[in-house]
Amino acid sequence: MIKPIHPTQHKCIPFLKSNSTSFQSQLKEVSSNLNNSGVTCGYYPVTFGKINFCGTSNSLTNLRLNFEINNAFNLNDASRFLHYVNSTLESLSDNSCKAWKSNIINSSDSIKINAINTKDHSSTNKITVDKNAHVQITNSQQGNLFITRDELEQKCQMKDDNKLIIGDGVRFLDPADQNNWGKLPISREWPPDENSIKGLVNLSADKSNQAIMFDTKSTTVGDGYNVKNRGLIAIDPTDSSVIIAVQTQNNNDNTRLAPWAVAPFKVPDGKKALAVFPTELPFIKKYEDAVKAKSTDTEITSREVKDVVLYGQDQWQIDKNNRFMFLDPSKEGGMVGALDSEANWSLFAVEGSDKVYVMRSIYRNSHDDQFKAFSLSGNAKYVEQELTAPRVPKGQKSSLVLKIDQVPLSSLPGISFDKFDKDNFKQQTTDVAIAVRNKITDIRRKTKGNLKPNE
Numbered sequence: 372m373i374k375p376i377h378p379t380q381h382k383c384i385p386f387l388k389s390n391s392t393s394f395q396s397q398l399k400e401v402s403s404n405l406n407n408s409g410v411t412c413g414y415y416p417v418t419f420g421k422i423n424f425c426g427t428s429n430s431l432t433n434l435r436l437n438f439e440i441n442n443a444f445n446l447n448d449a450s451r452f453l454h455y456v457n458s459t460l461e462s463l464s465d466n467s468c469k470a471w472k473s474n475i476i477n478s479s480d481s482i483k484i485n486a487i488n489t490k491d492h493s494s495t496n497k498i499t500v501d502k503n504a505h506v507q508i509t510n511s512q513q514g515n516l517f518i519t520r521d522e523l524e525q526k527c528q529m530k531d532d533n534k535l536i537i538g539d540g541v542r543f544l545d546p547a548d549q550n551n552w553g554k555l556p557i558s559r560e561w562p563p564d565e566n567s568i569k570g571l572v573n574l575s576a577d578k579s580n581q582a583i584m585f586d587t588k589s590t591t592v593g594d595g596y597n598v599k600n601r602g603l604i605a606i607d608p609t610d611s612s613v614i615i616a617v618q619t620q621n622n623n624d625n626t627r628l629a630p631w632a633v634a635p636f637k638v639p640d641g642k643k644a645l646a647v648f649p650t651e652l653p654f655i656k657k658y659e660d661a662v663k664a665k666s667t668d669t670e671i672t673s674r675e676v677k678d679v680v681l682y683g684q685d686q687w688q689i690d691k692n693n694r695f696m697f698l699d700p701s702k703e704g705g706m707v708g709a710l711d712s713e714a715n716w717s718l719f720a721v722e723g724s725d726k727v728y729v730m731r732s733i734y735r736n737s738h739d740d741q742f743k744a745f746s747l748s749g750n751a752k753y754v755e756q757e758l759t760a761p762r763v764p765k766g767q768k769s770s771l772v773l774k775i776d777q778v779p780l781s782s783l784p785g786i787s788f789d790k791f792d793k794d795n796f797k798q799q800t801t802d803v804a805i806a807v808r809n810k811i812t813d814i815r816r817k818t819k820g821n822l823k824p825n826e
Contacts, residue, residue, distance in 0.1 A: 429736045429761045432822045436733065436760075436770035439825075440602070440618045449582035449603050453614065459821040460733055460774045461814045462610045463807065464782040471496075471611045475576045475583065482574045482583045486606045496611045496777070499540070500583050500604050502571045507540035508613055508775065513721075516728065516775075517541065518637040518753040526752045535568045537635050537753075543617045543771070544572070544587075546596050547631035547759040548740060554626050557595035564595030572600075581605055582614075597622045600630070612776040619760075620768045627762035629739065630771040634730055635753045636719045638700050643796050646698040646754045647804045648717035648744055650689065654696075658689055675740075678707035686746055695804055697797070698744050700751035708745035708755075712737045717744065717756045718807055720800045725790045726777045727803050732758045733772040735815055735822070783807065 443452040473486035484498040497509040508516040520538030523529040529537070536542065544567040552560050570592040572585045586601035587593050593600055602617040617630040638644045650658075657673040661680040664671045671677045679687045686704030688697040696709065716731035734741065743757040760771035780786050783806040791799055 429734050429738045431824055432734055433761055433763075433769055434824045435822060436616075436772055437618065437768050440616060440770050443577070443582075443603065444584070444586075444601065447578045447584070449577040449584070449605060450579040452603070452616070453581055453605055453607075455821070456614050456616070456733070456772060456774070457607050457609065459818050460614075460731065460772075461818060462607065462612065463729060463776045463778045463810050463814075464610045465784065465810075468609060471606065471608045473581075473606050473608065475580055477576070482576065484583065484604075484606050486608075486611050488611070494611075496606065496613075498583075498604060498606060498613055500574060500585065501539065502574065503535075503542075503568055504544050504572045504585055505538075505540035505542050506604055506613070506615060508777075510777065513724065513726070513777075514639075515637060518635050522637070522752065527747065532562055532565070532568060536563055537633075537755075541615060541632055541634045541775075542568075543602070543615070543630060543632040544568075544592060544600055545631060546598050546619055546621070546628040547762065548628070551626050551628065552596070555596050555623060564593075566591045566595060567593070577603070596628070598628060602630075607774070610776070610778075612774050614772070614774055616770065616772045617760075618768055618770040621763055621765055624765055627764050629760045629762040629769040631757065631759045632771060632773060633755050633757045634775070635755050636728070637753050638751065639721055643722035643791075643793060644700055644754075645720050645797070645800045646700070646717060646744055646746075646756060647695050647720070647800060648711065648714045648742060648756070649804075649808060650694050650696050650711065651713045654711050654713060655689065655691055655694070675710040675712075678705070679709045681705075682707050683709075684749075686749070686751075690801065693801060693805060695801065696744070697800075698746055698754055700746055700754050701749075703749035704746065704751075706747050708743050710740045711742045712739060714742035715758070716807075716811060717742065718804060719754070719756065720791055720796075720803060722791050722793050722796050725781070726779055727783075727807065729774075729776040729778055729807055730756055730758065731774055731776070731811065732760075733774075733822075734760065738762075778807070783810065 439452045439455050443449045470488055470490045471486045472489050473484050476483045481499050481501040486496045488494045495511040499507045517540045520534040523534040523538045545563040549560050557564050572587055572592055575584050577584050582603040582605035584603045587599055599620045605614045619630040621628045658676045661671045661673055661676045665680055682705030684704040685702035686699055715734055719728040738761040741759055745755040758773050760769045763769040785806050
């Protein structure tokens with residue numbers, strides 16, 4: 372747990388007590404007060420009915436994240452925030468150590484973070500954030516992790532704005548849920564507001580020179596959705612994982628919105644690849660019910676799995692025993708996606724690689740459409756893995772914090788192979804997914820207390 376700022380330096384708000392006013396009104400009061408950067412305080416565990424949140428509900432986690440991001444922006448210093456994230460989303464690499472050194476380089480159209488392994492100089496990572504807030508990760512051994520706009524044109528025949536929206540990295544300026552866009556000034560569901568793909572965000576390095584800060588202040592970015600976004604991008608020095616944080620302020624009446632990050636993982640030419648996300652019993656039951664409905668030619672009511680069951684064909688493969696959904700972009704299937712309110716991490720495996728790429732959220736409980744996996748039709752050249760934060764009403768902020776880990780297979784307990792093999796690829800990916808899930812579970816158990824509001 373991060374040591375709190377001394378209470379004499381900042382104003383405190385009252386302790387949150389279970390026997391005072393209603394839980395929701397307390398949350399609203401706390402949220403309003405936490406938006407003031409001068410707040411630091413402790414809280415009692417909150418009991419509402421029979422549910423003991425104890426600082427682990429997503430609502431309270433969002434309060435803590437808002438406080439930490441507000442603090443980083445008010446001080447123009449991300450060091451405390453990064454320490455908090457790295458101590459909560461601890462490294463997935465068992466053999467990680469503080470071996471990465473990075474520096475920030477400004478240019479006219481982007482800011483880059485170059486990171487090098489100081490132990491053997493064998494690997495480097497370059498993080499590029501462009502003025503449209505796309506985050507590209509380039510590894511010296513693996514190349515670009517996300518498909519580029521040029522590759523979308525060459526391999527997917529995209530010649531319109533779609534390639535600008537999708538290509539060149541993780542994007543996060545358009546809020547969730549897309550189904551709500553019709554109620555907003557943009558008045559449509561697709562494509563996104565052109566200012567979110569062609570507008571310019573403000574980019575700068577924080578004063579600790581550890582993070583790239585972005586905001587949309589005094590820009591038209593977000594006007595189509597009536598939101599304001601800001602956030603930061605950085606590299607964890609222990610293992611070179613990438614931290615992305617996005618805070619969205621919703622200014623709309625009667626529409627709840629949240630930040631939304633979409634990562635278009637590139638499928639390398641001539642290589643097998645699999646995207647995997649964990650599934651729990653609610654998702655599995657919806658999937659099985661949908662399969663049964665399809666077989667009896669009755670209506671499928673679950674939008675989370677409807678398109679996958681109807682049009683996913685061989686691309687989508689559920690493993691009920693190990694509780695995973697596999698997305699195989701090389702197989703036949705329609706342009707579909709699956710939604711899961713419970714999934715909060717996913718992985719991407721590539722044949723021949725000695726690493727697995729894991730994208731994980733700091734949130735740990737169910738909310739809205741927390742996760743989405745999406746693929747184009749058969750032989751897809753990329754797959755999207757998406758995360759959201761909890762949606763909030765007008766005047767409130769929601770913060771999404773995620774990490775993209777490049778985890779060496781050799782660092783995962785129980786994994787005896789150094790690279791993904793072509794012939795045993797599916798089974799090896801399953802073994803790695805199990806090892807990653809076990810590691811994430813251990814980390815979450817150990818760091819549960821970090822999700823409480825600041826204390």
